[in-house]
Amino acid sequence: MSSLPTSTPAAQGVDASGVAAFLDALEADPHLEPHSLMLLRHGQVVASGWWAPYAPDRLQLLYSLSKSFTATAAGFAVAEGLIRLDDPVISYFPEFEAEITDPRSRAMLVRHVASMASGHAEETLDRARALDRDELVRGFLLVPPDKDPGTVFAYNQPATYTLAAIVQRVTGERLTEYLRPRLFEPLGIGEAAWIADRRGRELGFSGLHATTDAIARLGELYLRGGVWQGERLLPESWVAEATRVQIAHETATVNGWADWQQGYGFQFWMARHGYRGDGAYGQFCVVLPEQDAVLAITSETVDMQRVLDLAWEHLLPAFGAGPLPGGGAADAALADRLARLALPPAEGKPVPAGRAEDWNTSFTPHGGTCADRPALTGIEVEPGGRVVLVDDGDRLEVRFGAGESGWTVVDEPVPVAVSGGWTDTETLALDMAFLETPHHLLVTCSLGDRTFTARWRTQPLHGGPLRRMRAPRSA
CATH class of the missing domain: 3.40.710.10 (DD-peptidase/beta-lactamase superfamily)
Known part of the structure; x- marks a missing residue:
C-alpha cells in the first residue's frame, strides 16, 4: 500500500x-x-x-x-450498466413478485433506497426482521411504506441493506x-x-x-x-x-x-x-x-x-x-x-501486599444481564496480571499491568488493550478497549463475595459474544 x-x-x-x-x-x-x-x-x-x-x-x-x-x-x-436508479427495487427480486402487493412497495425505486426515501416514516429494521429473519429484503418489502416513495426521509437500515x-x-x-x-x-x-x-x-x-x-x-x-x-x-x-x-x-x-x-x-x-x-x-x-x-x-x-x-x-x-x-x-x-497522542489508562495498583493468594480465584456475575452488559458467565484472575473472561463457552485471556503506556495489548483471539488494576485490597477494576471497535468494557471484580460486574461504556450495536468484537476473518 x-x-x-x-x-x-x-x-x-x-x-x-x-x-x-x-x-x-x-x-x-x-x-x-x-x-x-x-x-x-x-x-x-x-x-x-x-x-x-x-x-x-x-x-x-x-x-x-x-x-x-x-x-x-x-x-x-x-x-x-448493472443497475439503473429508476428501476423498481422489486425488479431485482422476482422471487418476491407475487408476495409484494402494496402499490407503494412496488413503486419503490433503486434511487429511493439509495437516498433513504423508501416512503417509510421511520426505521423498519425490527419490523422487517420480524417478518423474515433470514431474508431481510423480503421482510423490508413486506413493510408497507407510509407515504409515496421519494416524498419522505427516514434513516432506515433495510433500505441500505437492499441497495447492498x-x-x-x-x-x-x-x-x-x-x-x-x-x-x-x-x-x-x-x-x-x-x-x-x-x-x-x-x-x-x-x-x-x-x-x-x-x-x-x-x-x-x-x-x-x-x-x-x-x-x-x-x-x-x-x-x-x-x-x-x-x-x-x-x-x-x-x-x-x-x-x-x-x-x-x-x-x-x-x-x-x-x-x-x-x-x-x-x-x-x-x-x-x-x-x-x-x-x-x-x-x-x-x-x-x-x-x-x-x-x-x-x-x-x-x-x-x-x-x-x-x-x-x-x-x-x-x-x-x-x-505522542495517547489515551490516559485507568488507574490501578499492583496486587495488595500479602493478598496475592486471595486474588488467585474465580468470580461469578453480580446481578442479571441487561442491554449494556455482555453475558459473561465467569472471570478468572491471576494476581500476576492475567484475566480470563468466560463467554459463550469461549475463554478470552487478557493481561494488564505490563505495558509502559499503562495499556497492555493482546491481539489474539480478539484485539484488546487493558489498563487498570487494584483500587483497594478488595477491588480489581479494569478498562478493556476492544481495539477494532469503538467500545470499552469496564470490569470490576469484588473479592468479598467473589462476584464481578461488566458493562459496556457504549453498547455495541451488532451484539454477540466477545469473540465477534473484531474484524471478521477471511474464510
Missing part, C-alpha cells in the same frame, strides 16, 4: 495552532474519546495521529460510515470482492473486512472494518469528483448526485443535531459545511469542497454533533487561502504532539 503524500500544515495554508486547538477540545471533552485523526488539504496529509493504544494499521468498525462505501459500490454498478443486496446480486460478488479491484486497489486501501449475515451477504448498512487511512482516501476520491491520481474511477455524475440533497428532512430537527438537518444524498449526509459519511459513536469522513480538505476521524462518543461543532469552531478558521509564512515552529510542535 502506497502512502498518501504528506506536507506541513503551513505549506498547505493550514494554521497548525487551529489543529492543536481542535485536539485540545477533543481531549478536554469528558463525553468524547478520540481514537484517530487524519486531515488532508490540497491532496496532502497535513496532520495525522492515533491515540495509543490505537494504531495506524488497526482496522476499525465504521458502523454506518459503511453506507458510503456501499453507495460507492452502487456507483460502480450503475456505471457498468442488489449490488451483490447483479455482480455475483460480495461488496468487498466487488470493491477490491475498483476501489480498494486503485486507492491503495489494504485490508478491509465486512460483517456478513446468515445468508452470506455483507450488510451494507454497517459492519465494514477499515483503517482511518481508508476513510481519508474515500473522502479524497469524492473531493476530486471520482478521479484518483489522474485516473477516473467513479463517474463525475455519480459523485455529484451522491453528494447533493436527494431528500430533505420534513422534521425541524433530527436528534436535535444541526448537522443532521441538512438533507441526505446517496448514503452521504449533507452538513453545514460540505458533506460526510458517518457512523455510530463518532466515525467520520468529512469532505469540505470549499476548503479543499478531508477530515477522517474515529472515536467513541454518543454526542457526534459535538465532534462536528468542534471541527467547525477550530478547523475551519485554520484554513487559509495560501501558504502561511513563518509556521515552522507551530508545525513542528503539532507534529511532535501528534506523534
Whole structure:
C-alpha cells in the first residue's frame, strides 16, 4: 500500500495552532474519546495521529460510515450498466413478485433506497426482521411504506441493506470482492473486512472494518469528483448526485443535531459545511469542497454533533487561502504532539501486599444481564496480571499491568488493550478497549463475595459474544 503524500500544515495554508486547538477540545471533552485523526488539504496529509493504544494499521468498525462505501459500490454498478436508479427495487427480486402487493412497495425505486426515501416514516429494521429473519429484503418489502416513495426521509437500515443486496446480486460478488479491484486497489486501501449475515451477504448498512487511512482516501476520491491520481474511477455524475440533497428532512430537527438537518444524498449526509459519511459513536469522513480538505476521524462518543461543532469552531478558521509564512515552529510542535497522542489508562495498583493468594480465584456475575452488559458467565484472575473472561463457552485471556503506556495489548483471539488494576485490597477494576471497535468494557471484580460486574461504556450495536468484537476473518 502506497502512502498518501504528506506536507506541513503551513505549506498547505493550514494554521497548525487551529489543529492543536481542535485536539485540545477533543481531549478536554469528558463525553468524547478520540481514537484517530487524519486531515488532508490540497491532496496532502497535513496532520495525522492515533491515540495509543490505537494504531495506524488497526482496522476499525465504521458502523454506518459503511453506507458510503456501499453507495460507492452502487456507483460502480450503475456505471457498468448493472443497475439503473429508476428501476423498481422489486425488479431485482422476482422471487418476491407475487408476495409484494402494496402499490407503494412496488413503486419503490433503486434511487429511493439509495437516498433513504423508501416512503417509510421511520426505521423498519425490527419490523422487517420480524417478518423474515433470514431474508431481510423480503421482510423490508413486506413493510408497507407510509407515504409515496421519494416524498419522505427516514434513516432506515433495510433500505441500505437492499441497495447492498442488489449490488451483490447483479455482480455475483460480495461488496468487498466487488470493491477490491475498483476501489480498494486503485486507492491503495489494504485490508478491509465486512460483517456478513446468515445468508452470506455483507450488510451494507454497517459492519465494514477499515483503517482511518481508508476513510481519508474515500473522502479524497469524492473531493476530486471520482478521479484518483489522474485516473477516473467513479463517474463525475455519480459523485455529484451522491453528494447533493436527494431528500430533505420534513422534521425541524433530527436528534436535535444541526448537522443532521441538512438533507441526505446517496448514503452521504449533507452538513453545514460540505458533506460526510458517518457512523455510530463518532466515525467520520468529512469532505469540505470549499476548503479543499478531508477530515477522517474515529472515536467513541454518543454526542457526534459535538465532534462536528468542534471541527467547525477550530478547523475551519485554520484554513487559509495560501501558504502561511513563518509556521515552522507551530508545525513542528503539532507534529511532535501528534506523534505522542495517547489515551490516559485507568488507574490501578499492583496486587495488595500479602493478598496475592486471595486474588488467585474465580468470580461469578453480580446481578442479571441487561442491554449494556455482555453475558459473561465467569472471570478468572491471576494476581500476576492475567484475566480470563468466560463467554459463550469461549475463554478470552487478557493481561494488564505490563505495558509502559499503562495499556497492555493482546491481539489474539480478539484485539484488546487493558489498563487498570487494584483500587483497594478488595477491588480489581479494569478498562478493556476492544481495539477494532469503538467500545470499552469496564470490569470490576469484588473479592468479598467473589462476584464481578461488566458493562459496556457504549453498547455495541451488532451484539454477540466477545469473540465477534473484531474484524471478521477471511474464510
